[in-house]
Amino acid sequence: MADHQAVAVATHGGGSGHATVRTYVHVAIVLAIITALEVATLYVPGIPGPVLVISLLVMSAVKFFLVVGFFMHLKYDHPVMRALFVGPLIIAIAIILAVMALFSAFVLLPRVVL
Amino acid sequence: MADHAAAAVVAHAAHDPNIGSTGLDNRKVGMWAFLGSDCMFFGSLIGTYLAYKGKSISGPLPHQVFDIPLTSYSAALLLASSLTMVLGLSALQESRVKKAAMWLFVTAMLGLHFVLNQVYEFTTFVLHHDLKLSTSLFGSSFFVLTGFHGAHVTGGVIWLLILVMLAMRGKLDARDYTKVEIAGLYWHFVDIVWIAIFTVIYLIP
Numbered sequence: 001m002a003d004h005q006a007v008a009v010a011t012h013g014g015g016s017g018h019a020t021v022r023t024y025v026h027v028a029i030v031l032a033i034i035t036a037l038e039v040a041t042l043y044v045p046g047i048p049g050p051v052l053v054i055s056l057l058v059m060s061a062v063k064f065f066l067v068v069g070f071f072m073h074l075k076y077d078h079p080v081m082r083a084l085f086v087g088p089l090i091i092a093i094a095i096i097l098a099v100m101a102l103f104s105a106f107v108l109l110p111r112v113v114l
Numbered sequence: 115m116a117d118h119a120a121a122a123v124v125a126h127a128a129h130d131p132n133i134g135s136t137g138l139d140n141r142k143v144g145m146w147a148f149l150g151s152d153c154m155f156f157g158s159l160i161g162t163y164l165a166y167k168g169k170s171i172s173g174p175l176p177h178q179v180f181d182i183p184l185t186s187y188s189a190a191l192l193l194a195s196s197l198t199m200v201l202g203l204s205a206l207q208e209s210r211v212k213k214a215a216m217w218l219f220v221t222a223m224l225g226l227h228f229v230l231n232q233v234y235e236f237t238t239f240v241l242h243h244d245l246k247l248s249t250s251l252f253g254s255s256f257f258v259l260t261g262f263h264g265a266h267v268t269g270g271v272i273w274l275l276i277l278v279m280l281a282m283r284g285k286l287d288a289r290d291y292t293k294v295e296i297a298g299l300y301w302h303f304v305d306i307v308w309i310a311i312f313t314v315i316y317l318i319p
Contacts, residue, residue, distance in 0.1 A: 018204075018207075019200075021201065021204050024197060024200045024201065024204070025197070027197075028193065028194070028196070028197040031193050031196075032190065032193065035186070035189055035190060035193060038312075038313065038317060039182065039186045039317070041317075042182065042317060042319075049319070052318075052319070053318055056313050056317050056318055057313065057318075059313070060309055060310060060312075060313035060314075063306075063309045064306050064309050064310065067196060067302055067305055067306050067309065068302070068306060071196050071197075071199070071200050071298075071302045071305075072298075072299055072302045072303075073295075078138055080136065080138060080143065081138075081142070081143070081146045084143065084146040084147050084149075084150050085146055085149060085150050085153070087150065088150030088151060088153045088154050089150070089153050091153075091154055091157070092153045092154045092156070092157025092158075093157065095154060095157045095158055095161050096157050096160055096161035096164065097161075098161070099158070099161035099162060099164070099165045100161060100164050100165055102165070103165035103166070103169075
Protein backbone atom coordinates (compact mmCIF):
# COMPACT_ATOMS: atom_id res chain seq x y z
CA MET A 1 0.00 0.00 0.00
CA ALA A 2 2.84 2.36 0.86
CA ASP A 3 4.44 1.51 -2.45
CA HIS A 4 1.19 2.22 -4.25
CA GLN A 5 1.02 5.64 -2.63
CA ALA A 6 4.68 6.32 -3.41
CA VAL A 7 4.15 5.30 -7.02
CA ALA A 8 1.04 7.49 -7.23
CA VAL A 9 2.93 10.47 -5.86
CA ALA A 10 5.92 9.81 -8.12
CA THR A 11 3.85 9.63 -11.28
CA HIS A 12 1.50 12.53 -10.66
CA GLY A 13 3.74 14.86 -12.58
CA GLY A 14 6.67 16.07 -10.57
CA GLY A 15 4.80 18.34 -8.19
CA SER A 16 6.00 18.86 -4.65
CA GLY A 17 2.69 17.84 -3.00
CA HIS A 18 -1.03 18.45 -2.74
CA ALA A 19 -3.30 20.37 -0.45
CA THR A 20 -4.94 18.53 2.44
CA VAL A 21 -8.64 17.69 2.66
CA ARG A 22 -9.00 20.49 5.22
CA THR A 23 -7.57 22.98 2.69
CA TYR A 24 -9.97 21.70 0.01
CA VAL A 25 -12.95 22.26 2.31
CA HIS A 26 -11.73 25.75 3.26
CA VAL A 27 -11.30 26.66 -0.42
CA ALA A 28 -14.80 25.35 -1.19
CA ILE A 29 -16.27 27.47 1.62
CA VAL A 30 -14.49 30.58 0.29
CA LEU A 31 -15.78 29.79 -3.23
CA ALA A 32 -19.35 29.48 -1.93
CA ILE A 33 -19.10 32.78 -0.05
CA ILE A 34 -17.71 34.61 -3.10
CA THR A 35 -20.47 33.17 -5.32
CA ALA A 36 -23.11 34.34 -2.83
CA LEU A 37 -21.48 37.79 -2.78
CA GLU A 38 -21.48 37.92 -6.58
CA VAL A 39 -25.19 37.21 -6.80
CA ALA A 40 -26.00 39.53 -3.86
CA THR A 41 -24.09 42.38 -5.54
CA LEU A 42 -26.62 42.31 -8.38
CA TYR A 43 -29.47 43.09 -6.00
CA VAL A 44 -27.79 46.02 -4.22
CA PRO A 45 -29.32 49.22 -5.62
CA GLY A 46 -27.27 52.25 -6.58
CA ILE A 47 -23.94 50.62 -7.42
CA PRO A 48 -22.39 52.48 -10.41
CA GLY A 49 -22.04 50.30 -13.52
CA PRO A 50 -18.22 50.33 -13.78
CA VAL A 51 -17.85 49.52 -10.06
CA LEU A 52 -20.30 46.62 -10.40
CA VAL A 53 -18.52 45.23 -13.47
CA ILE A 54 -15.04 45.51 -11.95
CA SER A 55 -16.10 43.96 -8.63
CA LEU A 56 -17.80 41.04 -10.41
CA LEU A 57 -14.72 40.46 -12.59
CA VAL A 58 -12.38 40.56 -9.58
CA MET A 59 -14.52 38.08 -7.62
CA SER A 60 -14.71 35.82 -10.66
CA ALA A 61 -10.92 35.97 -11.11
CA VAL A 62 -10.35 35.06 -7.45
CA LYS A 63 -12.65 32.03 -7.83
CA PHE A 64 -10.92 31.05 -11.06
CA PHE A 65 -7.43 31.08 -9.54
CA LEU A 66 -8.55 29.34 -6.33
CA VAL A 67 -9.90 26.39 -8.36
CA VAL A 68 -6.87 26.30 -10.67
CA GLY A 69 -4.34 26.69 -7.86
CA PHE A 70 -5.78 24.33 -5.25
CA PHE A 71 -8.27 21.94 -6.89
CA MET A 72 -6.21 21.54 -10.08
CA HIS A 73 -3.00 21.51 -7.99
CA LEU A 74 -1.30 23.99 -10.31
CA LYS A 75 0.06 25.81 -7.26
CA TYR A 76 2.01 22.67 -6.38
CA ASP A 77 2.68 21.41 -9.88
CA HIS A 78 5.69 21.47 -12.20
CA PRO A 79 6.43 24.82 -13.92
CA VAL A 80 5.99 23.14 -17.32
CA MET A 81 2.34 22.40 -16.48
CA ARG A 82 1.87 26.00 -15.33
CA ALA A 83 3.34 27.31 -18.59
CA LEU A 84 1.13 24.97 -20.64
CA PHE A 85 -1.98 26.46 -19.06
CA VAL A 86 -1.09 30.07 -18.24
CA GLY A 87 0.36 30.76 -21.73
CA PRO A 88 -2.83 29.84 -23.63
CA LEU A 89 -4.91 31.55 -20.90
CA ILE A 90 -3.11 34.83 -21.64
CA ILE A 91 -3.72 34.28 -25.37
CA ALA A 92 -7.42 33.57 -24.67
CA ILE A 93 -7.77 36.83 -22.72
CA ALA A 94 -5.98 38.65 -25.54
CA ILE A 95 -8.41 37.09 -28.05
CA ILE A 96 -11.40 38.30 -26.02
CA LEU A 97 -10.00 41.85 -25.73
CA ALA A 98 -9.02 41.95 -29.40
CA VAL A 99 -12.42 40.77 -30.63
CA MET A 100 -14.16 43.26 -28.35
CA ALA A 101 -11.90 46.06 -29.54
CA LEU A 102 -12.55 45.17 -33.18
CA PHE A 103 -16.30 45.35 -32.62
CA SER A 104 -16.13 48.41 -30.32
CA ALA A 105 -17.83 46.34 -27.65
CA PHE A 106 -16.00 47.28 -24.46
CA VAL A 107 -18.49 47.42 -21.65
CA LEU A 108 -16.42 49.68 -19.42
CA LEU A 109 -15.27 52.31 -21.88
CA PRO A 110 -17.71 54.73 -23.50
CA ARG A 111 -18.24 54.14 -27.19
CA VAL A 112 -17.12 56.79 -29.64
CA VAL A 113 -20.11 58.27 -31.46
CA LEU A 114 -19.24 59.80 -34.82
CA MET B 115 11.52 1.02 4.54
CA ALA B 116 11.86 4.54 3.15
CA ASP B 117 14.83 3.45 1.02
CA HIS B 118 12.82 0.49 -0.24
CA ALA B 119 9.87 2.73 -1.16
CA ALA B 120 12.19 5.24 -2.85
CA ALA B 121 13.87 2.45 -4.81
CA ALA B 122 10.43 1.14 -5.86
CA VAL B 123 9.49 4.61 -7.06
CA VAL B 124 12.70 5.01 -9.07
CA ALA B 125 12.34 1.53 -10.56
CA HIS B 126 8.69 2.18 -11.40
CA ALA B 127 9.47 5.54 -13.00
CA ALA B 128 12.31 3.98 -15.00
CA HIS B 129 9.97 1.34 -16.45
CA ASP B 130 6.82 3.45 -16.76
CA PRO B 131 6.22 4.17 -20.45
CA ASN B 132 4.09 7.17 -19.45
CA ILE B 133 7.05 9.04 -17.97
CA GLY B 134 8.81 11.06 -20.66
CA SER B 135 12.39 12.32 -20.88
CA THR B 136 11.36 15.40 -18.90
CA GLY B 137 10.42 13.18 -15.94
CA LEU B 138 6.78 14.25 -16.29
CA ASP B 139 3.82 12.04 -17.00
CA ASN B 140 3.02 12.35 -20.71
CA ARG B 141 -0.72 11.90 -20.08
CA LYS B 142 -0.79 14.81 -17.67
CA VAL B 143 1.30 17.04 -19.96
CA GLY B 144 -1.11 16.14 -22.78
CA MET B 145 -4.15 17.02 -20.68
CA TRP B 146 -2.71 20.40 -19.68
CA ALA B 147 -1.91 21.12 -23.34
CA PHE B 148 -5.48 20.19 -24.28
CA LEU B 149 -6.90 22.40 -21.54
CA GLY B 150 -4.72 25.26 -22.79
CA SER B 151 -6.16 24.86 -26.29
CA ASP B 152 -9.69 24.59 -24.87
CA CYS B 153 -9.05 27.86 -23.01
CA MET B 154 -8.48 29.59 -26.35
CA PHE B 155 -11.57 27.87 -27.81
CA PHE B 156 -13.82 29.18 -25.05
CA GLY B 157 -12.00 32.52 -25.16
CA SER B 158 -13.10 32.87 -28.79
CA LEU B 159 -16.71 32.00 -27.95
CA ILE B 160 -16.85 34.38 -24.97
CA GLY B 161 -15.22 37.12 -27.09
CA THR B 162 -17.82 36.56 -29.81
CA TYR B 163 -20.68 36.78 -27.29
CA LEU B 164 -19.31 40.03 -25.84
CA ALA B 165 -18.66 41.50 -29.29
CA TYR B 166 -22.30 40.89 -30.25
CA LYS B 167 -23.70 41.94 -26.87
CA GLY B 168 -26.41 44.56 -27.24
CA LYS B 169 -26.39 44.38 -31.04
CA SER B 170 -29.41 42.13 -31.59
CA ILE B 171 -32.08 43.82 -33.63
CA SER B 172 -34.84 41.34 -32.77
CA GLY B 173 -35.91 38.77 -30.24
CA PRO B 174 -35.86 38.80 -26.44
CA LEU B 175 -32.93 40.45 -24.67
CA PRO B 176 -30.72 38.70 -22.09
CA HIS B 177 -32.28 40.39 -19.04
CA GLN B 178 -35.73 39.31 -20.23
CA VAL B 179 -34.88 35.60 -20.33
CA PHE B 180 -32.10 34.91 -17.80
CA ASP B 181 -33.12 33.17 -14.60
CA ILE B 182 -30.34 34.25 -12.21
CA PRO B 183 -31.49 32.10 -9.23
CA LEU B 184 -31.45 28.98 -11.44
CA THR B 185 -28.01 29.67 -12.92
CA SER B 186 -26.66 30.57 -9.46
CA TYR B 187 -27.88 27.18 -8.27
CA SER B 188 -26.17 25.56 -11.26
CA ALA B 189 -22.94 27.43 -10.44
CA ALA B 190 -23.14 26.13 -6.86
CA LEU B 191 -23.63 22.59 -8.19
CA LEU B 192 -20.45 22.76 -10.26
CA LEU B 193 -18.44 24.29 -7.41
CA ALA B 194 -19.66 21.53 -5.07
CA SER B 195 -18.73 18.93 -7.69
CA SER B 196 -15.18 20.31 -7.78
CA LEU B 197 -14.92 19.69 -4.04
CA THR B 198 -16.28 16.13 -4.30
CA MET B 199 -13.85 15.46 -7.16
CA VAL B 200 -10.78 16.35 -5.07
CA LEU B 201 -12.19 14.39 -2.12
CA GLY B 202 -12.46 11.35 -4.42
CA LEU B 203 -8.91 11.84 -5.63
CA SER B 204 -7.69 12.20 -2.06
CA ALA B 205 -9.48 8.98 -1.03
CA LEU B 206 -7.91 7.10 -3.96
CA GLN B 207 -4.47 8.36 -2.96
CA GLU B 208 -5.08 6.74 0.44
CA SER B 209 -6.15 3.49 -1.31
CA ARG B 210 -9.76 3.84 -0.12
CA VAL B 211 -11.20 2.79 -3.46
CA LYS B 212 -14.86 2.43 -2.41
CA LYS B 213 -14.88 5.87 -0.85
CA ALA B 214 -13.21 7.29 -3.96
CA ALA B 215 -15.85 5.63 -6.15
CA MET B 216 -18.59 7.12 -3.98
CA TRP B 217 -17.18 10.65 -4.31
CA LEU B 218 -16.70 10.24 -8.06
CA PHE B 219 -20.31 9.07 -8.36
CA VAL B 220 -21.52 12.10 -6.37
CA THR B 221 -19.44 14.32 -8.68
CA ALA B 222 -21.04 12.74 -11.74
CA MET B 223 -24.54 13.19 -10.29
CA LEU B 224 -23.90 16.87 -9.52
CA GLY B 225 -22.70 17.28 -13.10
CA LEU B 226 -25.78 15.49 -14.42
CA HIS B 227 -27.98 17.80 -12.33
CA PHE B 228 -26.20 20.79 -13.91
CA VAL B 229 -26.85 19.42 -17.41
CA LEU B 230 -30.53 18.84 -16.62
CA ASN B 231 -30.81 22.43 -15.35
CA GLN B 232 -29.31 23.58 -18.64
CA VAL B 233 -31.76 21.47 -20.63
CA TYR B 234 -34.60 23.05 -18.63
CA GLU B 235 -33.17 26.53 -19.26
CA PHE B 236 -32.81 25.95 -23.00
CA THR B 237 -36.31 24.48 -23.23
CA THR B 238 -37.75 27.49 -21.41
CA PHE B 239 -35.95 29.87 -23.77
CA VAL B 240 -37.28 28.08 -26.84
CA LEU B 241 -40.84 27.39 -25.70
CA HIS B 242 -41.65 30.41 -23.53
CA HIS B 243 -39.48 33.17 -24.98
CA ASP B 244 -39.22 31.98 -28.59
CA LEU B 245 -35.44 32.37 -28.43
CA LYS B 246 -33.69 29.94 -30.77
CA LEU B 247 -30.25 29.54 -32.30
CA SER B 248 -31.32 31.50 -35.39
CA THR B 249 -33.49 34.13 -33.68
CA SER B 250 -30.85 36.81 -33.12
CA LEU B 251 -27.15 37.48 -32.53
CA PHE B 252 -27.82 36.98 -28.82
CA GLY B 253 -29.51 33.60 -29.43
CA SER B 254 -26.72 32.36 -31.71
CA SER B 255 -23.79 33.40 -29.54
CA PHE B 256 -25.50 32.35 -26.29
CA PHE B 257 -26.59 28.87 -27.40
CA VAL B 258 -23.24 28.09 -29.07
CA LEU B 259 -21.22 29.15 -26.02
CA THR B 260 -23.33 27.53 -23.30
CA GLY B 261 -24.15 24.54 -25.52
CA PHE B 262 -20.46 23.73 -26.00
CA HIS B 263 -19.95 24.07 -22.26
CA GLY B 264 -22.89 21.74 -21.61
CA ALA B 265 -21.38 19.23 -24.05
CA HIS B 266 -18.11 19.38 -22.12
CA VAL B 267 -19.97 18.71 -18.85
CA THR B 268 -21.82 15.78 -20.44
CA GLY B 269 -18.50 14.31 -21.62
CA GLY B 270 -17.11 14.72 -18.11
CA VAL B 271 -20.11 12.95 -16.55
CA ILE B 272 -19.65 9.98 -18.90
CA TRP B 273 -15.90 9.88 -18.11
CA LEU B 274 -16.57 9.92 -14.35
CA LEU B 275 -19.19 7.17 -14.60
CA ILE B 276 -16.71 4.99 -16.51
CA LEU B 277 -14.18 5.50 -13.69
CA VAL B 278 -16.86 4.58 -11.12
CA MET B 279 -17.64 1.38 -13.04
CA LEU B 280 -13.94 0.48 -13.20
CA ALA B 281 -13.64 1.05 -9.44
CA MET B 282 -16.70 -1.11 -8.73
CA ARG B 283 -15.19 -3.93 -10.81
CA GLY B 284 -11.91 -3.72 -8.92
CA LYS B 285 -10.02 -2.33 -11.91
CA LEU B 286 -9.07 0.96 -10.28
CA ASP B 287 -6.66 1.42 -7.38
CA ALA B 288 -4.05 3.85 -6.07
CA ARG B 289 -1.75 2.99 -8.99
CA ASP B 290 -4.37 4.59 -11.27
CA TYR B 291 -4.10 7.89 -9.43
CA THR B 292 -2.90 9.76 -12.51
CA LYS B 293 -5.84 8.49 -14.59
CA VAL B 294 -8.29 9.90 -12.05
CA GLU B 295 -6.26 13.09 -11.59
CA ILE B 296 -6.44 13.73 -15.35
CA ALA B 297 -10.22 13.26 -15.28
CA GLY B 298 -10.24 15.68 -12.34
CA LEU B 299 -8.26 18.28 -14.28
CA TYR B 300 -10.82 18.10 -17.06
CA TRP B 301 -13.70 18.38 -14.56
CA HIS B 302 -12.22 21.39 -12.77
CA PHE B 303 -11.61 23.05 -16.14
CA VAL B 304 -15.30 22.71 -16.92
CA ASP B 305 -15.94 24.39 -13.56
CA ILE B 306 -13.62 27.36 -14.21
CA VAL B 307 -15.15 27.91 -17.65
CA TRP B 308 -18.55 28.14 -15.95
CA ILE B 309 -17.11 30.59 -13.40
CA ALA B 310 -16.20 32.84 -16.35
CA ILE B 311 -19.48 32.29 -18.21
CA PHE B 312 -21.59 32.85 -15.10
CA THR B 313 -20.01 36.22 -14.43
CA VAL B 314 -19.49 37.53 -17.95
CA ILE B 315 -22.72 36.28 -19.54
CA TYR B 316 -25.25 36.13 -16.71
CA LEU B 317 -24.19 38.56 -13.99
CA ILE B 318 -22.66 41.55 -15.78
CA PRO B 319 -25.61 43.70 -16.88
